[in-house]
Amino acid sequence: MAESILEVEGITLRFGGVTAIHNVSFQVNEGELYSIIGPNGAGKTSIFNTISQVYRPQEGEIRWRGNSIMGEMPDVVANLGIARTFQNIELFPQMTVVENLLLGRHIRMKNNWLSGMLWTPKARREEMENRERVEDIIDFLEIPEWRNHPVALLPYGIQKLVELGRALAMEPELLLLDEPVAGMNLEETEDMARFILDIRRELGIAMIMVEHDMGLVMDIADRIMVLDFGEKIAEGTPEEVQRNPDVIAAYLGSGDLHIGEA
């Protein structure tokens, strides 16, 4: 049994009267591709936001490698090695692809305002070294022709890749992917799936993937958790989850997805 790196225990998150997450527990193991699925509004994105501490759950506990991260600032969580992408792309629109990825390198770099303003040899060397790391990622994602374009001008599919690249640039130990293939065509979806599998195989980064594309989830996930109305209704391998009557009921109820197609 692989070692667990992230443990979520009984978290409950309420917005006024709305309970977005209700008593949800799960854990993610080293190198695992864990997937969270569920109908719209089930609370998937909210779980990501509690892990990165953008939202503070009222109850429960979240532990990273055995230590609680409850109440930490989001930037502290990022420094621990947790990176993510966003459902509605959150790139820095006025910055270029290279600058966005270099921003991902922020936590791995040291030059500060003074060495930066003076452009000291050390700061310059660090900028160049990190630029090379960024170029590697750009090559890996096969987007070299876009490198110096402000991201606001890029097509949607490319923006999704840049967001993945920015998260990778952080050299995370856990990567949270919020609907990485939403809105993409078949070809783009296949490319993205290939990148995700490459990341897992070559870099061994653990991932949590929220996704509505059941074909993709059933294909590549190790384990799946199913949420409905903020509650965990099932967890298991793709086969187990597909056979679970509660899951089938939840999805039939929402008319949202067709598990049979997987």
Next chain:
Amino acid sequence: MAFNRPMLRTSYQEDTAIFPTYFQKGAASLFFVVLILLGLGAPIVSSIPSFFLGSTWINPITNMLPLAIAALGINILVGVTGQVSLGHAFFMGVGAYTAVALGGNGDEWQACVPFHQELGLLEQEGQCGLGLPIWIWLPFSGIGAALAGIIVAPAAVKVRGLYLAIVTVGLVFIGLHLGRMLPSIAGDFESGRKWPKLDFRLWKEETPLVSFTEDGKWFGLIHLTEEQKQYFLLIMILGAFMLFAKNLVRSRTGRALQAIRDRDIAAEVMGVPEFNYKRLGFAISSFYAGIGGALWASYNGRMAPVNWSLFLSVDFIAILLIGGAGTVAGTILGTIFVELTPEVVKTFTEWLGEQTASNGPVAWLANILLTEGSGDFGPISTGTVALGWPMSVFYWNLVIYGVLIIAFLIFEPMGLYGIWVKVRNYWKRWPFSY
């Protein structure tokens, strides 16, 4: 298609260079040479500014240089970090007061302590000024303003957008009030006091090591007037601050500031501590403001507290809107435009006034445009007090700003810099028109 163009630059070093192409390097060098020739008063080169600004053109240009330093600061806060502030005049004032307290002429040091045993808090006797040399008062004017920025930051980062703008207006009024409360530092509220000169002394010796305020030979080489010396000094300081600003934007810290401007929550999730960086943005911006304010007051010699008013802050917002927020080049373009347009309009009106006496089409035009009394419907009034129609040059300047700011907001949000980029791209693609 521009997209498939191969990478022509060979290294990342070149990619991040301030002037990446040989053309840009050449243009920058040429510009530098022109600036030197201008300062030396070379005949052909300086005929251009003297056409627009009259024979004393070097004064408005030199006066603009410290303001350009302050403008670089507001650009770091508003253009780069995305925090709209109207408090810049306050931080300039803090810098200038620090300069005059440390470098000005005054009584015993007790006059600098805003407390008097009998009179109470904020009450002082005498005039504060320790007479220290420029290498002390100038850095500390920046540091003093930066500290003020750091103190204000915790309150400022709690509010966003329009609310931040309004809160920072409050700062300007606090500054004006303090200026009134502390006459031993700020001088008389209406007439002000004398600021330390731009001379370089090692300590408090009589004759400065390098004088910037007397005509004479420099290093035994070239004869320069006082105006020329100050022009060169301030242009060198401005050049250094432009370089620092440019370096900031192309390094780790500048990217973090821009990330906060573009999307603050995403920046935090990427590991950028939002509060620390917003505070840093305030500190650096205020540092620039302090240096700019101190140099501006020193160049002008005498400064009254009323100068650090909301009008000055608004000038800087106009600079960013007209020049193009976020870039060093745009900030400088905006400063040149906003600070020199009134001078150009003034020169033009004076010239017109002289033409009325002559004959021919110019005199005819001048007679139509100018009005002395309130009779002949000319739009520009030459009278000193003029409310309503015809308007004086001063009010025409305000109208010109207003119209320009609205025009830029609607047609070219990137300001003059945006226009420059478009022209440049057009010539790059020439002779292809797409």
